[in-house]
Amino acid sequence: MLFPEIMPSVFIKTYGCQMNERDSEAVAAQLVAKGYSLAKSEALADVVLLNTCSVRDAAEQKAMNKMKNLAGTARKERPDQILGYLGCMAQSRGKELIDKLPDVDLVLGTQKFHRAAEYLDEIISGKRKKIVDVAAEEKSEATIREHLLNGSAKTSVSAFVSIMQGCNQHCTFCIVPSTRGEERSRTIPDIVAECRELVARGVREITLLGQIVTSFGKRDYPLLDGKSAFVQLLEAVHEIDGLERIRFTSPHPKGYGDDLVEAYARLPKLCESAHIPLQSGSDRLLKLMHRGYTREKFLGIIEKLRRAKPGIGITTDIIVGFPGETEEDFEQTLSLCREAQFDNAYIFKYSPRRDTPAAEMPDQVPQEIREERNHRLLDLVNEIAARKYDSFIGKQVEILVEGPSKKNAARYTGRTRCNRIVLFNGSARHQSQLMDVKIERTGSFTLYGDPAVVNL
Ligand code: SAH
Ligand code: F3S
Numbered sequence: 001m002l003f004p005e006i007m008p009s010v011f012i013k014t015y016g017c018q019m020n021e022r023d024s025e026a027v028a029a030q031l032v033a034k035g036y037s038l039a040k041s042e043a044l045a046d047v048v049l050l051n052t053c054s055v056r057d058a059a060e061q062k063a064m065n066k067m068k069n070l071a072g073t074a075r076k077e078r079p080d081q082i083l084g085y086l087g088c089m090a091q092s093r094g095k096e097l098i099d100k101l102p103d104v105d106l107v108l109g110t111q112k113f114h115r116a117a118e119y120l121d122e123i124i125s126g127k128r129k130k131i132v133d134v135a136a137e138e139k140s141e142a143t144i145r146e147h148l149l150n151g152s153a154k155t156s157v158s159a160f161v162s163i164m165q166g167c168n169q170h171c172t173f174c175i176v177p178s179t180r181g182e183e184r185s186r187t188i189p190d191i192v193a194e195c196r197e198l199v200a201r202g203v204r205e206i207t208l209l210g211q212i213v214t215s216f217g218k219r220d221y222p223l224l225d226g227k228s229a230f231v232q233l234l235e236a237v238h239e240i241d242g243l244e245r246i247r248f249t250s251p252h253p254k255g256y257g258d259d260l261v262e263a264y265a266r267l268p269k270l271c272e273s274a275h276i277p278l279q280s281g282s283d284r285l286l287k288l289m290h291r292g293y294t295r296e297k298f299l300g301i302i303e304k305l306r307r308a309k310p311g312i313g314i315t316t317d318i319i320v321g322f323p324g325e326t327e328e329d330f331e332q333t334l335s336l337c338r339e340a341q342f343d344n345a346y347i348f349k350y351s352p353r354r355d356t357p358a359a360e361m362p363d364q365v366p367q368e369i370r371e372e373r374n375h376r377l378l379d380l381v382n383e384i385a386a387r388k389y390d391s392f393i394g395k396q397v398e399i400l401v402e403g404p405s406k407k408n409a410a411r412y413t414g415r416t417r418c419n420r421i422v423l424f425n426g427s428a429r430h431q432s433q434l435m436d437v438k439i440e441r442t443g444s445f446t447l448y449g450d451p452a453v454v455n456l
Helices: 018-033 057-077 087-093 096-100 113-124 151-155 176-180 188-200 229-238 258-266 283-288 295-308 327-340 367-390
Strands: 009-014 047-052 082-086 106-108 131-133 158-162 205-209 245-249 273-275 313-320 344-349 396-404 411-416 421-425 434-443 446-451
Touching: 009 018, 018 047, 018 082, 018 087, 018 113, 018 158, 018 205, 047 057, 047 087, 057 082, 057 087, 082 087, 082 113, 087 096, 087 106, 087 176, 106 113, 113 131, 158 188, 188 205, 188 229, 205 229, 229 245, 229 258, 258 295, 283 327, 295 313, 295 327, 313 327, 313 367, 327 367, 344 367, 367 434, 396 421, 396 446, 421 434
Parallel strands: 009 047, 047 082, 082 106, 106 131, 158 205, 205 245, 273 313, 313 344, 421 446
Antiparallel strands: 396 411, 396 434, 411 421, 434 446
């Protein structure tokens, strides 16, 4: 570092999924370890990094507009401010991002997060002016393991652990296989060591992360007593004393073999909640999407899970307006949602992505029809979700308390095992506790509870 006495400050803004949140945290931890401070806002920061998402066009546009605004302000007020793109859009667009906006100094791809400090040093010291690195790197999947020790993370009771990178499924609509690359998994001992360390620091809930976690370790760990590598990992993490809850995201429906379904019944720390992306209820579209399952198979998984763990919270992702989607296909999705009774569903309007087969398919669905189906499906999904929320009124549930609510400091927030947010009037003594609350009423995607009184 050129000016060791004035270490720079950094602000990282994250777009997209939990994997991106986790990657940003690891970059922040890496920079803090090198002496950087975390700036409170982008206006105060010496370095501003945007960790980007490419899954839909809107996410890319948002980050590009943000960067344009940052560059405009920097040119006027902070000519030394360093601007960088990280992550998925950096990976898919590379140098083009600097050609478009020459104020950008750094473009760092998805296998290069661990190089952020080194590259920023080179830019700050004037050794290099612009750096673009989107190359593949062996073993980069094992580099995301630093967590923030200071700031709000100190009291955090829940942590994310990245177990694998990339995806080989190549769903025809999805850009992830090209932004995140081939599937690469960490080893079980390496992941368990990271989880143990987190638990030693007070973490009680761990969410295992990857683009397709159910494919974890397929090439490295053979089946053991009929159990997949992923289930072997769940068992190993389950052994950790002091860890109370285990979650994971995102799985693929094809990964829900009997071994995984059975793990829900067998491993008490594995929370009864699952986010299982459906995408469509039409077999014809599932095939065109290259999803690898049928409607019947999907419904069968849900039924088995509900049998293994009654009350399991099941959420999903659905795309409307995939190329060639007819009214009949869409109605198949509506009817599947009625049957499956999801606790919640995230609905996405199809967005053509570069270099994906679906973008070239005939019969792209007009924008107004995508909008209209989006509304119809949302109405149905919200109606089912509201009914499910209401069914909690009067019930007693266990929550893990995460901390004061962001909106109202007198309220504390926690999550049920089935992953619903509960707000209650709490105080610092509730922080990080597992406790029972009685649900009094519901709000939009929130339950309101009272610490339960035990009647002796
Ligand atoms: N398994 C991955 C999926 C990533 S994308 C993960 O969660 O990490 C998240 C969701 O975005 C997908 O499940 C899908 O519903 C939606 N999606 C992906 N590509 C899309 C596209 N081209 N247009 C619209 N939605 C898309
Ligand atoms: Fe994308 Fe399909 Fe993989 S949605 S992340 S290609 S499972």
